[in-house]
Amino acid sequence: MDKNIILEIKLPNIPDIELVALEGLQLMGRCLGIDEDKIGEAKIIVTEAIINGLEHTGKESPFVDVDFTMTKEKLIITIIDSGKGFVPSEVAEPNLKDKLKGGNKRGWGLKIMKSMSDDFEIKSDENGTIIIITKKLI
Amino acid sequence: MDKNIILEIKLPNIPDIELVALEGLQLMGRCLGIDEDKIGEAKIIVTEAIINGLEHTGKESPFVDVDFTMTKEKLIITIIDSGKGFVPSEVAEPNLKDKLKGGNKRGWGLKIMKSMSDDFEIKSDENGTIIIITKKLI
Amino acid sequence: MSSEFSYTSKLENNILIITTQGYINNVGGEKIEKEFKKHYDNGVTNVLVDMEKSNVINSIGISYFIEIIEKLNDKNGKLYFTNLDSAIDKTFSIMGLFQYAVKVNSVDEIK
């Protein structure tokens, strides 16, 4: 059977802590001989998901749970926060032309995550948000 | 009250995975403004504890649980494996002079961990080993 | 182990070259934009960012590049990138950044 590597991390809300998860991706990828570019894309996805989670997670539990399951074929990423949740369909698609007309330049995380992943699922309610992402690695 | 940063990681048994925990220590230390040398010593301790855990943890659950709780004053490190355990008092103290007379050069991990930490506790039985270490950071 | 963000900058033929190192997060992005602004206020309108030593970035960091493009557009200036990591290149493409910014192999390609 295909080798299955699992890493689970509960990240506190401190600057750059997403790098801990990225280090994990790097080492898991190295162990399985995954293409560097694929790991690079996975890192981008994971960075955005963790930043959102930490930005919105509850004050009572200022953590984000990060789980990776990696095989040679694919990576499954699960990111859980305990924030107030949101309605993904209500988030407007960002557009660079509009952003260049002044105002807030942010709002790219979800678009980047979706574009880079092969499957993208959000479950969000007032108790928090779970994002489950599949990224093919071959 | 003193700020308390907690990081929890469940590490799989793959090469160099201890670096994930070290990255966490680095970022926690940076957030709290801990002296680099103290973090360096904490990294040495944690590396040795994780390597032992992964070397001995059970085949059914090839993981090591790593928990850090850091304040400006101190770091508490907990490392748990599900191996067969050992009797710490039966482990001979390593001695460099003897090691230089041929034979196995290993056997330094426990000595290094103990020497570098301010409190060192092992609970070990046939279900696994828990190491709880306190390292002062000031 | 990750090093904190840092950068160096120099002017070459009135082109501002910013060479980054480490994670371009909110703090890194802001530092780049501040450095840019200093020179922009002195009339510099061509900016090259060399990212050879930055292979981690986030979308907040990137949003500062959009700030820079906005300002450069006002003056018919241009933002250039060199030595982009392939995943970062892809991210910029997804965002449409290359409609405004240009990839170059070296500063010599900027006339």
Add this chain to the structure above:
Amino acid sequence: MSSEFSYTSKLENNILIITTQGYINNVGGEKIEKEFKKHYDNGVTNVLVDMEKSNVINSIGISYFIEIIEKLNDKNGKLYFTNLDSAIDKTFSIMGLFQYAVKVNSVDEIK
């Protein structure tokens, strides 16, 4: 992000200088010892390890330095270290390594 272990080596006045980069784990330690052995078999008995770019190590990696000391002791040779990170320096002290190996600031201190 952590780079995998690598090293370069050169001979200077019959002193073998090994400059390491990255994590000195079991694999890194073994590579250092192999490189050492090649030169040792050719009669080199003074070895300097420059660890400026290695600030992570484990006790298995260090055990290869003990191998090297053992071999050097047989020939009245010496192992030297330079640019030790302070926590690594402390670790070597705990193990008693400096009873046999010597810290230097540069290769010039080795006559």
